[in-house]
Amino acid sequence: MASDPKVHTFEEVAKHNLTKDCWLIISGKVYDVTPFMDDHPGGDEVLLSATGKDATNDFEDVGHSDAAREMMDKYYIGEIDASTVPAKRTYIPPQQAHYNPDKTSQFIIKILQFLVPLLILALAITVRNYTKKE
Template sequence: MASDRKVHHFEEVEKHNTTKDCWLIISGKVYDVTAFMDDHPGGDEVLLSATGKDATNDFEDVGHSDSAREMMDKYYIGDIDASTVPTKKTYIPPQQAPYNPDKTPEFVIKILQFLVPLLILGLAFAVRSFTKKE
């Protein structure tokens, strides 16, 4: 397979996603693991779940042995063109609304958030004017 080594585009690698034709991207390299599908200790499902993406994190999270890493050399078929790999999307959790146990409509909460400070300020001025000594 040494003569087949080249730079692959993600779209090409993504198409090889079956037990009869399986390619993986790990650490910027492309591996044709089709011949290893039956022998993989985790089963072929693990390898198939790593297709269609950069599987580096999946591979590293398992903690493969040095001998497993050495074995990868015989499946190496080239490098991935990094510019063709889709960027990973960062999860941004939805913004939570303030706690609203009685399910008061949002517009009422906004009005109260505006009016309550004004009422307190008005009350402070009223108290001050009534208690002011002349």
């Protein structure tokens, strides 16, 4: 590793997201893994999917060997300026719809509000006509 490492911004590192130009952030360090793309056991897609973010968790979840960790030294190109790395986003679930205790659809309620008075009127007219004939 270099004695005086270069400090890179997140924006700068994120631009290197191609097979022919690929940089990764792992544990606060920046690696140019472009020469390793063809040789990576998981394929270049795995490395490309780790660009544009802090790939530390992705790297650690795989459980890389000590040999793989030592191999990283030759791809090291500097440190990441932690203040430029976006904060991790917290998942916010969507708001639930208003709880309708009787499970009746609002559409059905509106239809009934329209139809019930009509049915009452029709019943009243029918009763009136029936009682007139006698």
